[in-house]
Amino acid sequence: xxxxxxxxxxxxxxxxxxxxxxxxxxxxxxxxxxxxxxxxxxxxxxxxxxxxxxxxxxxxxxxxxxxxxxxxxxxxxxxxxxxxxxxxxxxxxxxxxxxxxxxxxxxxxxxxxxxxxxxxxxxxxxxxxxxxxxxxxxxxxxxxxxxxxxxxxxxxxxxxxxxxxxxxxxxxxxxxxxxxxxxxxxxxxxxxxxxxxxxxxxxxxxxxxxxxxxxxxxxxxxxxxxxxxxxxxxxxxxxxxxxxxxxxxxxxxxxxxxxxxxxxxxxxxxxxxxxxxxxxxxxxxxxxxxxxxxxxxxxxxxxxxxxxxxxxxxxxxxx
Amino acid sequence: xxxxxxxxxxxxxxxxxxxxxxxxxxxxxxxxxxxxxxxxxxxxxxxxxxxxxxxxxxxxxxxxxxxxxxxxxxxxxxxxxxxxxxxxxxxxxxxxxxxxxxxxxxxxxxxxxxxxxxxxxxxxxxxxxxxxxxxxxxxxxxxxxxxxxxxxxxxxxxxxxxxxxxxxxxxxxxxxxxxxxxxxxxxxxxxxxxxxxxxxxxxxxxxxxxxxxxxxxxxxxxxxxxxxxxxxxxxxxxxxxxxxxxxxxxxxxxxxxxxxxxxxxxxxxxxxxxxxxxxxxxxxxxxxxxxxxxxxxxxxxxxxxxxxxxxxxxxxxxxxxxxxxxxxxxxxxx
Numbered sequence: 001x002x003x004x005x006x007x008x009x010x011x012x013x014x015x016x017x018x019x020x021x022x023x024x025x026x027x028x029x030x031x032x033x034x035x036x037x038x039x040x041x042x043x044x045x046x047x048x049x050x051x052x053x054x055x056x057x058x059x060x061x062x063x064x065x066x067x068x069x070x071x072x073x074x075x076x077x078x079x080x081x082x083x084x085x086x087x088x089x090x091x092x093x094x095x096x097x098x099x100x101x102x103x104x105x106x107x108x109x110x111x112x113x114x115x116x117x118x119x120x121x122x123x124x125x126x127x128x129x130x131x132x133x134x135x136x137x138x139x140x141x142x143x144x145x146x147x148x149x150x151x152x153x154x155x156x157x158x159x160x161x162x163x164x165x166x167x168x169x170x171x172x173x174x175x176x177x178x179x180x181x182x183x184x185x186x187x188x189x190x191x192x193x194x195x196x197x198x199x200x201x202x203x204x205x206x207x208x209x210x211x212x213x214x215x216x217x218x219x220x221x222x223x224x225x226x227x228x229x230x231x232x233x234x235x236x237x238x239x240x241x242x243x244x245x246x247x248x249x250x251x252x253x254x255x256x257x258x259x260x261x262x263x264x265x266x267x268x269x270x271x272x273x274x275x276x277x278x279x280x281x282x283x284x285x286x287x288x289x290x291x292x293x294x295x296x297x298x299x300x301x302x303x304x305x306x307x308x309x310x311x312x313x314x315x316x317x318x319x
Numbered sequence: 320x321x322x323x324x325x326x327x328x329x330x331x332x333x334x335x336x337x338x339x340x341x342x343x344x345x346x347x348x349x350x351x352x353x354x355x356x357x358x359x360x361x362x363x364x365x366x367x368x369x370x371x372x373x374x375x376x377x378x379x380x381x382x383x384x385x386x387x388x389x390x391x392x393x394x395x396x397x398x399x400x401x402x403x404x405x406x407x408x409x410x411x412x413x414x415x416x417x418x419x420x421x422x423x424x425x426x427x428x429x430x431x432x433x434x435x436x437x438x439x440x441x442x443x444x445x446x447x448x449x450x451x452x453x454x455x456x457x458x459x460x461x462x463x464x465x466x467x468x469x470x471x472x473x474x475x476x477x478x479x480x481x482x483x484x485x486x487x488x489x490x491x492x493x494x495x496x497x498x499x500x501x502x503x504x505x506x507x508x509x510x511x512x513x514x515x516x517x518x519x520x521x522x523x524x525x526x527x528x529x530x531x532x533x534x535x536x537x538x539x540x541x542x543x544x545x546x547x548x549x550x551x552x553x554x555x556x557x558x559x560x561x562x563x564x565x566x567x568x569x570x571x572x573x574x575x576x577x578x579x580x581x582x583x584x585x586x587x588x589x590x591x592x593x594x595x596x597x598x599x600x601x602x603x604x605x606x607x608x609x610x611x612x613x614x615x616x617x618x619x620x621x622x623x624x625x626x627x628x629x630x631x632x633x634x635x636x637x638x639x640x641x642x643x644x645x646x647x648x649x650x651x652x653x
Contacts, residue, residue, distance in 0.1 A: 207424040207425040208424065208425050210385055211419060211425045212427070212438070213385060214383050214416065214417045215416070215439040215442060215487065215491070216408075216409040216412035217442055225427075225430075226430075229427075230428070230429055310429070311429075312429060312471040312473065313471070
């Protein structure tokens, strides 16, 4: 009977064997059964490594993070140090990226600004991602009254105007990065909750979920092992978009008097302050904008790569 | 008959038809399963046949306790399993497993084959005790190679996927395996292989099958006893040969007369019973005998009194007021 099966192999399997032959020897050796389970993450990692753009983006993000964390080492000047004789210098020697209206070094401010912008961007995206995924999973998995309740709460949050809450929060809370992350997270989880709920509603009817139940899997196991991995694509896309949005919204917060106050720089408030100077000192608009753009692009590419790496049906040789 | 491995007594499952967005209310009920009873003896293959929508799959899901019963009782080995929950239900999974119809939908596309087959072992804390070896053994048993454990379901053909499903079902050493149309999604060439595999596994492990199918030829090949379902009810139960040679219920007779005969000479002489009309809606099944709207034997009594599923001749119950054998589908050449 084994012979019959071999002859019944799909052509794809033949191709995959060729792909496997290109892997290093030790990988093949590890593909034995003893590695079941533990190798799952290694497979994802290996697939991600083949996604060059994602890995390059990952590298840039790490670099940006390191520079921001060690800003005091990398920044040539202090972020609040004013060089009063050198206001609005265009980029050049001494001040590589120029200076602003108060004569502060733009490069140094960008480096320090990265601290807050990156922390807010990733902090909000991750915590809103977690809240949205949990709410959406519970609503979609259990359905019924819990679903109705959670979805009405979601609608409620969507219906509250962000600005009203921000103004209230500004008077009640301080302006630390943590406060900003908390307040913004509260307003970023709803779209994801709806998306996750939607995919769970359709996944719930899948036969493999019933199969998991029939071998005795708990609800928790079904959600974590069977349904979430199949909903990972939309979750990643949504979370990566939230990073960009959070970085921009943070600047609105500063504008309203909540959050980071001058002279502490963030990419968002640097961009906001330079609005009026777009024609006279365009570099003050360009560089913070480019930083945000670079971060957002990298996060999106990384998200793309992760989504593909998690999906075993994707072509293995994707570049 | 010895103590049955599984006894189903008067199973009832109605699904509500919901209307409305904000205030959802049940406007009707689909009578998916309406009073189905049967017994399965250890080691036998008990078939359930019927056309689509007659409630076969719901019976499978009820037996597996994947959906809750509205009424009736399920007994396994003398133990009432109708309402077991939690830990007791988990224990029950060790005894009863299911093979699904669609091998493309029943395997999680994000898990490797090894994880799929090994999952029951993880859940029942049997992994540490030689789990990887057991997975290898199971794959070998269903005719796959141990290397396949690291691959994903989409890399396999339909027949191979169904083998993976079978390996998963066997992982816990079950006594009863519910086969819900295990070959209907496969190419004809694959069917025989899978059916032979099931037969082989039954001999090796003394498995008992509840075999659900709409394909009478398949049922004839694998089943020891067969129940015929129509609109959520069992209309006839018989030993395989008794059913195919001496069907008592007019519906069964019509089904059997529709099986094509491979011999063209005989095929031409085949006398088919062609039923009129469509299957009535299970939301509003006909009163009394559910088959009377399409039956060629229907009389006034059929619209008034529901026929009981009772013994007609030796151990051959049929639910019809006019149950009697029909002349053979093809006259014997004698």
